[in-house]
Every structure is written in C-alpha cells, then in structure tokens.
Amino acid sequence: MDSAIRLRGLHKRYGDTIAVADLDLDIEPGEFFSMLGPSGSGKTTVLRCIAGFEQPTRGTVALFGTDVTALAPFARPVNTVFQDYALFPHLSVIANVEYGLRVAGVGRKERRARAEEALGQVRLAGFEARRPHELSGGQRQRVALARAIVLRPQALLLDEPLGALDLKLREQMQVELKELQRALGITFVFVTHDQDEALTLSDRVAVFDAGEVVQLGTPRDVYDHPRNRFIASFVGSSTLLEPAVSAALGLGSQAMAVRPERVTLDAATGGVPGTIAEVIYTGPEHRIVVDLDGLGARITALEPNMGAQNSRSRGDRVTVSVEPAAAAPLEAEPDAA
Amino acid sequence: MTTRSVSAFLAPRRRLQLAGLLTPPVLWLGLVYVVALAALLVTAFWTVDELTGQVQIEWTTDNVVEVLTEALYRTVTLRTLGIAVLVTVLDIIVAVPVAFFMAKIARPRMRHLLVIAVLAPLWASYLVKVYAWRALLSSEGLIEWAVSPFGLDTPGYGIVGVVLTLSYLWLPYVIMPIYAGFDRVPDRLLEASADLGAKGWTTLIAVVMPMIRPAIIAGSIFAFSLSLGDYITTGIVGGTTQMLGNLVYANVGAANNLPLAAAISLIPIGIILLYLAAVRRTGALRSL
Numbered sequence: 074m075d076s077a078i079r080l081r082g083l084h085k086r087y088g089d090t091i092a093v094a095d096l097d098l099d100i101e102p103g104e105f106f107s108m109l110g111p112s113g114s115g116k117t118t119v120l121r122c123i124a125g126f127e128q129p130t131r132g133t134v135a136l137f138g139t140d141v142t143a144l145a146p147f148a149r150p151v152n153t154v155f156q157d158y159a160l161f162p163h164l165s166v167i168a169n170v171e172y173g174l175r176v177a178g179v180g181r182k183e184r185r186a187r188a189e190e191a192l193g194q195v196r197l198a199g200f201e202a203r204r205p206h207e208l209s210g211g212q213r214q215r216v217a218l219a220r221a222i223v224l225r226p227q228a229l230l231l232d233e234p235l236g237a238l239d240l241k242l243r244e245q246m247q248v249e250l251k252e253l254q255r256a257l258g259i260t261f262v263f264v265t266h267d268q269d270e271a272l273t274l275s276d277r278v279a280v281f282d283a284g285e286v287v288q289l290g291t292p293r294d295v296y297d298h299p300r301n302r303f304i305a306s307f308v309g310s311s312t313l314l315e316p317a318v319s320a321a322l323g324l325g326s327q328a329m330a331v332r333p334e335r336v337t338l339d340a341a342t343g344g345v346p347g348t349i350a351e352v353i354y355t356g357p358e359h360r361i362v363v364d365l366d367g368l369g370a371r372i373t374a375l376e377p378n379m380g381a382q383n384s385r386s387r388g389d390r391v392t393v394s395v396e397p398a399a400a401a402p403l404e405a406e407p408d409a410a
Numbered sequence: 411m412t413t414r415s416v417s418a419f420l421a422p423r424r425r426l427q428l429a430g431l432l433t434p435p436v437l438w439l440g441l442v443y444v445v446a447l448a449a450l451l452v453t454a455f456w457t458v459d460e461l462t463g464q465v466q467i468e469w470t471t472d473n474v475v476e477v478l479t480e481a482l483y484r485t486v487t488l489r490t491l492g493i494a495v496l497v498t499v500l501d502i503i504v505a506v507p508v509a510f511f512m513a514k515i516a517r518p519r520m521r522h523l524l525v526i527a528v529l530a531p532l533w534a535s536y537l538v539k540v541y542a543w544r545a546l547l548s549s550e551g552l553i554e555w556a557v558s559p560f561g562l563d564t565p566g567y568g569i570v571g572v573v574l575t576l577s578y579l580w581l582p583y584v585i586m587p588i589y590a591g592f593d594r595v596p597d598r599l600l601e602a603s604a605d606l607g608a609k610g611w612t613t614l615i616a617v618v619m620p621m622i623r624p625a626i627i628a629g630s631i632f633a634f635s636l637s638l639g640d641y642i643t644t645g646i647v648g649g650t651t652q653m654l655g656n657l658v659y660a661n662v663g664a665a666n667n668l669p670l671a672a673a674i675s676l677i678p679i680g681i682i683l684l685y686l687a688a689v690r691r692t693g694a695l696r697s698l
Contacts, residue, residue: 126601146604159602163620172616173606224606 075138077102077228077260078123083132085118092118094284095132100228100262102137105254107263107271110281111307116264119281120230123262124153137227147176152221156233158213160205166192166216167201173224191223192216194253211242218253228260235270247273268308272296280304296332298401305330305403310373312336314400318370321345322395328403333360335399336374338385344392347372352385354378361385363393447679454672463666473673483657487677490653493573494637500577501584501633502626509585513592514600528585536579540646543575547647567649575647576637583632591625592618627689634685638678654678 078100085093093115100106108116121127123134125146133142141149152173160169170188179187192198195215205213214234221229234250235243251274254261265271271278272292279286280295280303288300299305302313311330314322319329322345337344338361350371351362361374372393376385385391420427457468477483512524531539546552547564554564565571595618603613641655648656654677661671 124601124605126604145609146601147607147609153602153605155598155602157596157598159596159598161599161602161617163617172603172608176603176606176608176612176616220606 076100076135077104077137078262079133079135079138080119080123081133081135083119083122083134084130085115085122085127086130091284093122093129096284096286098279098286098289100260102227102260103258105251105261105263105274105276107265107275107278108281109265109268109271109278109308111266114281115284116266116279116281117232120153120232120262120264123228124151124230125149150226151228151230152224152226153230153232154214154217154221154234156236158205158217160213160216160220162205164204165201166197166203166205166208169205169216170219170223172220177224187223188219191219194222194256195219196249210237211246214238214246218250222253222257226259228262229254229257231261231263233264233266235265235267243270250274272308280308282307299330299403301404302328302330305401311401312372313403314372315370318365318368318372319400321365321368322393322400324395324397324400325402328405329400330403331372331395331400333373333375335395336372337394337396338363338374338376338391340392340394344394346390346392349385349387349389349391352387359385363391365393450672450675453669454676456669458667458669465668473669474676476670477673477677483674483677486652486654486657489569489651490638490655490678491681493569493576493653494634496573497576497580497637498584498630498633500573501581502588502630504577504581505584505588505629506626509588509592512585512589514595514597525589528582528589531578532582536642539579540575540643543571543578544647547571547574567647569648569651571647571649572644572651572653575643576640577633579643580633580636583636584629587628587632588622588625591622591628594625595621624692627692631686631689635678635682638681 076099078098080096080098083093083096083098084091096115096119098119108119110116118127122129123136125141125144125148129142133140135141136150161172164172167185167188170191171184174184174187189198189201192201192215195218197212197215197219200208200212200216205216208216214237217234231250235246238246247270250261250263263271263274272295275292277290278292278295279289281287282303288295288304290298295304296309299308299311305311305313309332311332314324314329314331316326316328320326323343345365345368347363347365349361350364351360353360353362356378358378359376361376363372363374364370365372374393420430453465454473455469455471457466457470457472458464459466508524508528512521512528516524544567547566548554549564549566551564557564565574599617599621600613603617604610608616639655641653641659644651644653644656654674658671658674661667661674665671
C-alpha cells in the first residue's frame, strides 16, 4: 500500500535560512501523526508544503502514491485546519462549512445535508446561522474542523489547532479530535509545540529541531528512549546524567537521561547517598531535587502525593537509585557545546 | 495653579477632562460645518432686489421651485450625475487591481514606493494637475500624438475630458481605502479558500470581493461627492460643458444671485445625502 504522505528530500530555504533540511518522511493511511517541535523548527513549513501553500526548494511530496509537488492547494486531496481558524467572516457557520462543496459544484440539497452532518460530527448542530464573530474560540475551532472534514479529505492537516484555546477546552478538544480521527479513519497530520498534546494523541511522533526530524517513533519510544539531550529536555522533563554520574549510579559510562518518575528514593538496597535540596509540591505529586554526595550533580525524583505519610523536607538524607532499564543512553553530540 | 495642581484637580474628574478635550473641535465643527451649511440653506429661501442686487431677507420658495422645475437645471443635474457616476466607476475599475497589487502581491519595499506614488499627486496643486490635463488633451497634446497613428483624435475639451481629468484627480482617494480593505483580508483566508478547492478567480469572487465591498463603496463616496461639486475642472477642460458647480459659481459671481446659487447647491447636497443613506446600510461608512 502507498503511504498517505511521502516526502522525499524535502528541502525549503528562505534566503539564507534553511527551514527544512532534506527531509524523508512516510505517514501511513489512517495514522494520527504529530510533528512536534519548538517554534521555528520547520514543522509548520513541512505541513504547508504538504498542503501546497509553500513550494519546496527541492524534493517531492506524494499523496497516496501520486506526486503532487507541482499541484496547487485546490488540486490536492487534503484539507487544512488553520491555527487561527481562518473562517470567512462574511459567511455564516453553515455557509463556511458548505464553501468547499459549493466550489466543487455539489447540489444545494446534498450540500446542506453534508454540512449539517459535519457540524453534527463536531457537536456544533444548532449554530448554522451564526457568524464566526459570534462564536467562542472553541466553537470556531469546531467550524474550522467541520469545514475541512465535510470534503472527506484523505488526510487532514492540523496546524496547532488547539494553540489558542485555554487548558480545559484544549484537553476536551484533544479527546474529541482523537475520537473524530478514529470515526473518520483518515490520516491526521498534527503540528504542535505542546509535547503533552503530541504524546496524548499520536500514533507516531516526529520531533523536529532546526529543520530536521531528530527522532521519529511512537510516543512511548520518544518519551522513554529520547535519543539525545534535545529530545530528553524538550519532550517531558528529565535529568541529564553526565557519564561520571551514570557510572556512580551503576548505569554504564555514557551520558544518560532519566525521567523523574523512574528515580527511586530510599530503595531497599544500594543507591547513591545525597541530600534533598528542594521539595516542590505540585498537587498530585512531590518533585524532589537531590544533591548527590561528592558528584556535584543533582537528580530530580517524583513521588506521588500520599498525604503526610511520604512527605519529605529539605535537608533530609536519602539514597537515590535508578533501574538500568529506566535510563536512556544519549547519543554523543559532536556539535553540542 | 501649577501644572501639577491642575493635573491633580483634573485627574479624578473624567467628565471635565472630556469637556476640555472636546469643546474646541466641537465648536469648530459646529461653526464651520453646521452654521455655514445652515446659512446656505436659509439663503436659498431669500430673494434678491432686482434693482440694487442686494440680498433681501424676504421669505420665498421661488428659487427652489425654479431650480426644481426649469429644464436647464434638470439637464445639468443629470449631466453632473452622469459624470460623477462615470468617474466613480472608472476610478473603481482602475483602483481595484492597483490596490490588490499593492496589498497582496508587492513586497514591502515596492508597496511603500507605490503608496508614495499614489499619494504624491495629492501634494501637487489642483490647478497644476488640471492644466496638465488641459495640455494633454489639447489638439497638439500627448494624447493626440499617441492615438493619431490609429486614426483617432484626442477627445479634446468636453465631457470626456472632464471625466478623464476628474478620474485622475480623485483616483488616490479611491485607491487608498480599497488598498486598506485588501490589506485587512488575511492571507490565511486566501489559503483557506484554495485549500477548500477554490481557484484564484473563485476566491476573488467568493471571498475577497465580499470582504472589500465596504472599502470600494468608501472609495466611491470620495470620487462621487468630489465630482458632484467640482466646477474648476469643467471650466478648464470642459469646453462649453457645464456642471452644477458652474451654475452655482455663475450665480454667485456674474449673476450676483446668491439665493439662487444656494438653491442650486441644494441639489448636490441632496444627492449626496441620498447616496450616503443608501450606502450606510452596507457598513461602508465604518470602513472610511
């Protein structure tokens, strides 16, 4: 079977700036694929090259086995949900959703029926006659979704679609997006700088940095086995252990990253002694920073909040241990300072 | 009182601040526009002593009735209206593509140069520009030279000359609001339209035009109202053509009949008010 989206040697430069560097990427049909990275890492440029808003400097974009590199956006079988929604302000909600169908020459009756169905799918029935400016951010987001899915695209491109929503609404929309993707069974390509969002939603995540994919894999791959320092610190939080510290903890002799929730304090046997430097109460858990004796290094541990019984305080003496399987060896970075 | 104590006194008194800010402009607007216009309206109902030529405060509707019934005024009104409509349409036809290019295609540097180029004629004297057109239109002028190889002649001095010259004069006033209108259409919307399957032309008709319609109407108000009141251009490049403004001017000057002049001037004022009332509903006045 052909990939839903296949990028080969995709390269985009603006003047002297390389936005995307010779990228090869295959996104499979029916996959929820996230492109995660800090701003300016090239993820949005890749999405815009897939949609056709940007012409790559070189390289090809193929959708479902067809090379579309030279095709205009209107000729590509994908639709986009824009970060700022890009709803037509002079059209009502239903007219916004019907727009693509009207352009395609779909008859009035079918148009209306399909638009209403799409609005139902995003739970926005009853808002047909409103204008975009009369809607909340979350509702606009739903209109933008309905407007894109009503055309039954083979792949849906989403450019930070939840970026402008507040936290509660964002979490709710995440669930709905996932459900929608399952119900439609089409490829979703989701651009975000929010690692939580990418981990929660995706089948696979590509982490971008400086125009390149640094790591590509399932959320578990990326979170549990960050390849290098950038991933370890950008996706979730981790403590980076220098080779000497790794060795002291019995993990081997290279730099490692360890997630705070995999660090055990006061294990039954062994462990490196240290002093608690800071206890941060976050509600569901305690974040405990420990100064390791004689190593000049700190390590962070997470302990669930179980009430007073496991509370610790600054200055307490503890031992720190990390299971070898819980630490991820990091690739040496020749260009890292 | 020192400055400090004045500010201390005013700080909590918002209404007093507002009054201080608004009184001078309100007085100015009141005097210049309202009072002057009211005086004009009133004059239309006065009369002129035929012997002395003095305006007499003697109430009569003769002037207004004359203006509304005489064939001369109807003809000139229709001609003026026709010229104003033609000028407006011509200006819009030229302004829309120029404004589109400026707002959506030109790079920032080019855009800046174009804005200056569009505005520059406004910094030159009105008379200089109209006399330049007189030279252009003359029988030895540039237009004659350019079109004669095709067996054509310069339109010379007449209605066509007036329409061309007025279109030229008011073009910047039409381009600028339409340019601002295009500028307010986010590029994202054009992309969204393309993404939903619309080709460039469809996007222009279905998305861009509805969004800049108020801006086009705003521009048309300038071209229309300025044309309606003009008389100098007609005098210079119009040959024997007369517009309402020429009749007003003749009655103020040569005929020395201020009340009749006032009555004639009520016609363009009435037309403009009707026009504004018609466009008010389109929301265009908000995009001025």
